């Protein structure tokens with residue numbers, strides 16, 4: 001047993017007795033020490049020009065690491081996994097440090113564009129579109145919120161792609177999951193939806209007493225405005241509020257690098273090459289068969305490697321469409337002006353859906369004593385750094401004429417003690433790219449007061465964006481048009497949800513502390529009277545940002561890019577396994593649905609080659 005395995009097992013034990021304060025501190029120390037030690041990740045296979053494999057998987061993220069590791073369970077298959085980045089750094093492994101990963105070498109550091117007149121509080125209408133560039137992809141730098149979506153999401157998928165209904169995908173949600181929360185497991189209604197034997201570790205560790213008290217306060221306030229409290233957000237009740245579960249446990253992030261690649265790395269038929277950036281798929285012009293990929297190794301050497309059976313693209317919702325278009329698969333109106341030969345005209349890059357959000361900031365208690373909670377952030381090194389609550393709700397959807405049984409809004413709240421203003425300013429400017437006026441008005445509110453930053457997320461936008469090529473140079477970043485609010489009904493629903501959440505100031509705790517909604521300086525809304533309908537409409541339009549869930553750019557379905565078995569139309573030997581295949585964005589965060597896609601894809605591929613694996 002190596003040191004990491006031993007330490008992980010030990011941490012698991014300590015997690016179960018973590019109410020004892022000195023043990024908790026010991027746990028944090030160990031979490032940090034094992035993250036710093038860079039052992040346990042797969043070593044990089046030295047790829048050579050002309051090498052051949054059975055399957056080549058491009059991108060080791062939520063979808064790619066999962067499908068590659070599962071395919072390598074068949075000993076006869078030689079599986080190559082190519083990843084443009086390297087190992088996850090310590091800040092990825094330590095659960096509380098995710099915010100420090102933006103703009104590092106582990107981030108693609110893309111910028112997304114808003115349409116003119118939308119999101120004017122972002123200089124130039126630009127939003128930083130962080131994507132993980134390392135083993136585990138965005139599962140290694142995301143914010144670790146655990147969400148599956150609701151049954152209706154997948155039943156709707158199955159209307160365009162058979163075999164993706166809830167009952168089928170639930171099997172894979174359970175297959176991937178190692179639920180460690182005793183509260184969920186001890187309730188029979190909830191427990192039956194969960195599993196304790198999958199690779200992705202899920203927890204909701206008890207926080208310190210100060211955080212717990214704050215969580216209670218916020219959840220009570222939610223109840224007062226009519227959002228009921230539920231045991232968990234992935235249980236039988238599809239609307240309601242709770243503390244979320246997280247994709248970490250035992251002081252360590254459970255990315256797909258951790259959950260799938262580390263356990264599979266010693267298989268003799270499994271090869272992982274890091275710092276290997278694929279520029280295009282090699283397609284035989286006579287047969288339209290994908291037979292390999294062109295790869296840039298260590299930013300210097302360009303080589304071709306070959307796939308006897310299939311190439312699987314798992315580069316994510318931004319890079320998979322980019323690679324396809326550079327390979328001649330995509331809309332002719334984009335490829336032809338760039339002098340790319342069109343092999344097949346498919347709606348690649350279209351149908352981009354994302355969860356946009358509008359932040360609301362509420363002031364809480366005033367006084368230096370509220371700064372105390374910031375001290376406790378350090379004590380949550382192995383867990384979540386702030387008190388955090390999430391809720392799923394269905395606000396009046398008359399504008400949508402929507403009868404579907406699913407939530408249409410998610411809220412995500414982080415509570416920050418007073419005097420964290422410099423950190424708020426940093427996050428607001430550097431991570432999200434709001435302008436100075438906006439960020440100063442937010443951080444100023446926190447100098448003497450604690451604040452709640454409540455993001456109101458639109459779960460099922462009708463608007464669509466698009467990923468386009470900037471040029472035919474594979475090293476140029478693509479154009480990412482988020483397309484928010486192209487359909488005005490999305491504005492209507494968000495305004496309605498924002499107004500609903502404003503009622504928090506009427507609840508007992510918020511009243512007691514004299515809570516106010518912070519008047520953020522939103523560009524474009526200067527002349528409007530605060531609190532009017534016109535004001536909130538302007539606020540929603542111009543303070544919008546991205547929760548970083550782009551999906552759907554290579555959608556599954558008859559009008560899309562892949563069929564229900566994820567095979568690219570008109571091309572043999574080419575599949576897509578990542579968030580880009582989602583025909584509709586689910587009711588919640590997108591990491592776990594993407595891992596589910598990886599699990600199901602692996603089984604479908606095994607079936608297609610007559611290996612049944614259930």
Ligand SMILES: Cc1cc2nc3c(=O)[nH]c(=O)nc-3n(C[C@H](O)[C@H](O)[C@H](O)COP(=O)(O)OP(=O)(O)OC[C@H]3O[C@@H](n4cnc5c(N)ncnc54)[C@H](O)[C@@H]3O)c2cc1C
Pocket residue numbers: 058059060061062063064082083084085130131132133134135136137138139141142143144145146147276277278279314315316317319320323547548549550577578579580589590591592594
């Ligand atoms: C900052 C952030 C916070 C988020 N928070 C949450 C959250 O709290 N909960 C949640 O559920 N979801 C969250 N998400 C979303 C979720 O993580 C993603 O939807 C999911 O990881 C997407 O998986 P994927 O496989 O499609 O892409 P990725 O996981 O991004 O994987 C793509 C992989 O392909 C590699 N790649 C790309 N191009 C190439 C190339 N040309 N050659 C070789 N390799 C390449 C990339 O480096 C990457 O490793 C967040 C995302 C981000 C970025």
